Structure formats: C-alpha cells, structure tokens
Amino acid sequence: MTVAAPANSYAAAFDTLTREAPVPAGVQAKRIAGLHRFNALGFPTTKNEDWHYTSVSPIANAGFSLPPERTDEVRAGQLDPYYFRAENWPTAVFVNGRFSPRLSSLKNLPAGVRIETLAASWVTSPSLIDRVGQVATNEGYAFTSLNTAFMYDGAMIEIANGAAVAGAIHLLYVSDAAADGGQTHPRTVVAAGRHSKATVIESYVSLSDAKYLTNAVTEVTLADGANLSHYKIQREGIRSFHVGTIEVRQARDSHYQSFSLAIGAELSRTNVYTTLDGENCGATLNGLYMIGGDQHCDHQTQIIHAQPHCFSRELYKGILDGRSHGVFNGKVYVHPIAQKTDGKQTNKTLLLSDQAKADTKPQLEIFADDVKCTHGATIGQIDQQALFYMKSRGVNSETATKLLTYAFAADVLETIELEPLKVELEKLTLERFTSVRTEEVD
C-alpha cells in the first residue's frame, strides 16, 4: 500500500498554512523539519510492525484540509457535559484546533501553575518553541512529524518545583460541525517541576458527527521526584479519526500515572510512551476502551526501563461490541543496566458480540538479568454463570449484562484518584452499552 498522492495534498495544505498563518521563524523551521520528516516516512502501512493491526489508509486517503478559521460558534452550555462538574479547574478550551479565550477559564490559576497557549505565546516569547520537540522527536513516528509540520496551537503547562496542585488542569480540545473534512494537530507540553504534584486532563470531544482528523502530540517531562497524573479522555465523533501520541521522560524518583479512556472515533490510535530515565521511578499506565459498531481502537504503550530500581504497572481493559476491533500492544524494554526492574502488564478484553475482534500483543524485551517482568492477557465473554446468578435474583438480562460489563471495568476505573472524573467515567461506563443486545445470552 502506497500513499504518495495524499502526501502531496499535505504539501499543498502546508503551503496554505504557511501563507495564511505565518509564525515566528523558529516555529516555521520546526514545521518544515516536521514536513520533511513526514514526507520521508509517509503514513505507516500494516507492514510496519507497530501498525500491524491498524490500517491508517482511511486517514491517508481522506485528504483532510486545514480547519476553518472561525472558532466562536460553540456556546458555553454545549461543553457542560465535558467539564466533569468541576468548573473551578483551570480549563483551556480549543475549538477546531484554536484556543478559545471566551470558553476558557484560566484566571486565578493555582500557585505554581503556568499555562501558555502556544499560538499566542510563541509570538510574544519566541523561546517557547525550544520547549517543543524535546521529548517527542520526529524521528520514528510519521504522525508526530505530521503534527510538528502542522502544529498551530496547543498548550504548555508548567508546574513549579515543589508545587502541590489540587484538582486538575483541564485541556479541552473540541471539534464541532465546522471541523468536517478538516484536520487539527494539537500540541501539548507538560513540564512537572521537582517534587511537584499535579493532575492534567486532556479531553478530545466532538459536538457533531463530522468527519475529521485529530492528530495530537503531548510531551511530558517529570523532574526529580515529580508526581503527575495524566488523563486522556478520547470522546471524538463517531465518524472521526484520532491519533494521539503521548511521550514522557521521567527523571529519578518521579511517578507518572497515565489513564487513557477511548470511546469515540471510527478509528483511533493512542500511543503512550515513557522512558524511565532515572533510578527509582515508577510508571503506571492504565486504560479503558469501550467501542461498538464498526469502531477500531488501538493502544500502543511503550515503557523503556533505562535505569535500575524502577517499576511499571499496566492495566488496560477493552470492552468490544458490534463488529468493533480493539488492539493493544504493550512494549517493555529493559536496558542492560536497568537491574531490579519490576514490571507488570495486564490486558483484558470483554467481547459483547460474536463479531467483535480483539488483538493483544505483549512485547517484552529484557536485557538485564535481575528483573521481574510479567504480562498477562485474556479475552473473554460475559460469564454465563454470573448472568444467571443475577437473573435468578430478578434482574433482567439487559440490566444484568450492563452491571457485569461495568463490573469488568470496575477495577481499572477504581484506579482513578480524581473523584469527579471517576464518578463521571463510572457513569459513562454504565451508560455506554445500555442498549446492548442480549438475545444471544438468553
């Protein structure tokens, strides 16, 4: 499969971007480097081992244009369902890739928190661009280089040394009907200072059933002893495409906790890559994906144990209905010096229909000899004995199936420490398959 022709359409879009949205020279230089890199790489094909189970040809062939200029069509009330009922959290809202000051609330930031929006800030402080591309380099990943080529707006969050930030900082990337046929490439940079503690949420939501591409890149650094909880909530439109890459670098004694929820998009791919680059680090990567219909949802995680005495924990759960296809690929590399590594990876899939399909691929490459690394994967269906047990107490099939589906996801939801988010995601999980068919289990 070759995709040379669509790459040309990206070149045309790039010319338009350069002409219509000029940026400081430093930013433009990065964009050009990204475009060159993307042109050299091209879209990955299923021959690429990292994309074996996910064909991005629907993205490559779609020829998305740049998003429209207007940003102010969204009414504040429309976003209410996405705030997690915690409106005192600092929230930066982006509509179709552009920051919307009107919809955002970035006043009265907690002490020790700095938030810049990229398009505005790299004009006033050109050196800001130096912060971009430090962790997420263009080298291997076509989608990262594509993001760099087209980066237009996004956010930089900085947590001061020693700051303990209550609640969460919320970045809400919204697409509305005007996004139809367009592409956005949000860029997010998070820098957690020494011994800081904070929580960041990235939400990707859609207010319509438009067909568009979100190709997000988030780069995160954790300084010594930093503790960062990072939630990615993907609720894109049902006809959209979403590729999100999170790259993380951790210094010693830091702990990075990631949670990826994916329920939207026709085709989505989330990458969570972290490098444990100091001793005594920990990474906890959890996720929950719930899809149905013809949705395709792929997660790839990569944990590089580059130093000794670090731990990593992964728990990913997938609930697949309809003819959906869920993919999980968990890579763990343990470098020769990374002795005493303690790694554990679990992926469990619940199939709610006969046509749903799951691929799971643990991939451990261990070059140190004194390590403890385990992995496990299961793919199952609703337990018939449990279903009968519930029914024998008067609970109808639909409610019983819903409760058992929820129960399947309960332990991973339980890991969410941010209470308003947990409550909302528990509700979302209960409601996701409310209309699930039960005839085959009667």
Next chain:
Amino acid sequence: MSLLEVRGLRATVADKEILKGIDLTVNTGEIHAVMGPNGSGKSTLAQVLAGNPAYEVTGGTATYDGKDLFALQPEQRAQQGIFLAFQYPVEIAGVSNAYFLRTAYNEVRKAHGEEEVDPLEFADLMEERLKVVDMDPAMLTRSVNAGFSGGEKKRNEILQMAVLRPKLAILDETDSGLDIDALRIVANGVNSLRSKDNATIVVTHYQRLLNHIVPDFVHVLSGGKIIRSGGKELALELEAKGYTDSASHSARSEESVARSRTGATR
C-alpha cells in the same frame, strides 16, 4: 394450597440425561428436603426449577403458583417469588453487595407495579434484614461475594433471601462447607423467614441441616428419580443406613408390592 407441582420432569445437561421423571408437589407452609448421594440429580433439580439455561428440560411439566414454570425466564421466576440459594454463590467483583441487592429488590418491585425504593429507604430496610443473618453492615459495601469466606457467601445468600422474601425458596446444599455456628445462623435465618404462605425446598447431602430446619417431607433422589418419600424420620434413617441401603430398601419394597399383587391375582 399447592405452590409447585412437578410431573414427570426430565432434564439434560450437555446432552446427558440427569433427571429421569421427577414428581414433586409442594404446598405453601411446607418444608421439603431433597436428599440423595452425589450425582443423583439434586442440584440439577434446583437449577432447573430456577431456570439455569445450562440445563435443558426435555420432558414433563411444572406448575408454579398456577403458571407454567418453564414458560418463565429465570428473572421472571425470581420476580414471581422463586429464590435459589446457590451451592456455589458467584463472585461479582466490581458490583457492591448493596447496589446488587437494591437493583434486585427494585426489579422485583417493578415487576409487581410497585415504586422503586431509593438508596436511603433501602438502607433502612437493610438494617433490619441484616439481623436475620447476623451480618456486619460492612459486608454491604464489598463486592458481591468477592473474597467472601464460604460461610459469608452462604449467609449472603440468606440475606438476599431475606430481602427478596420469596414464596418458594430452594436451598441448594446451603449447608455444605459450613461450620456449626454458621450452620445455625443460616438455619435460623431460613426459619425466621418461614410462614404459612411460603414454602422451602432444602437440597442437602447430609441430615445435620435438617436438625435445624425441620422438614415436613423428605424425598430421596437417586439416579434422577425420587425413589422414596417420607416424613422427617426418613432423614434419620438415611443418616444411619446411608443412601445405598435406602436405595436397596426401595427396590425391595417395590419387589414386595409386585409379589403381593401377583399373589392377589393368583
């Protein structure tokens, strides 16, 4: 009044016939014990009456409270007042006991056209019903049966029974794996729920439960058939002589009946 009438019930599991023609009549106010050796079909009978889809009814009829039992889905049977206390209660990690109980309670209420109760009302109800099985309220916040000891699971079954107040309770080897204290608590729970309007079928391998839940009738199941029925003293006889003797006793008695008939003809 007749609550359950089973006639010629045959049932298979995985194409193997387990029940080979069961007749059983249970009236309100009665306690029936179904005893028998391992593999005799006791648990199958309990599962079939509750509607476990793993078992297939291949013959016979069952009328429950005037309705065709086998035309009802398991949840409809439960809503109509049938309750099966499982031999091996299922663990459901991730659903709290309280949530499950309230869901079940409300489903049954809805089926009877009654208003659902809210969590606060339900908490009051639970406070009262917990006493039936002398259970710690902390058990309500734990996942259904997950990590419960054997005794806790069985008590939890009786708690569910106390909440749902069935018309026909079927206890499937509820005594297995219980120490004497737990056995007493479970039996007390069952006895306290007993009334002239409901009935209980106690499926058990051992007689000792019947010291605490005293049956009106005892049936011996063997090879998928009820081979003997009698009063509570039959349980004691089984305990003393074992099932093998009892089965041969039954064979003998059939033989003697046959002989006396022959004699009459002659």
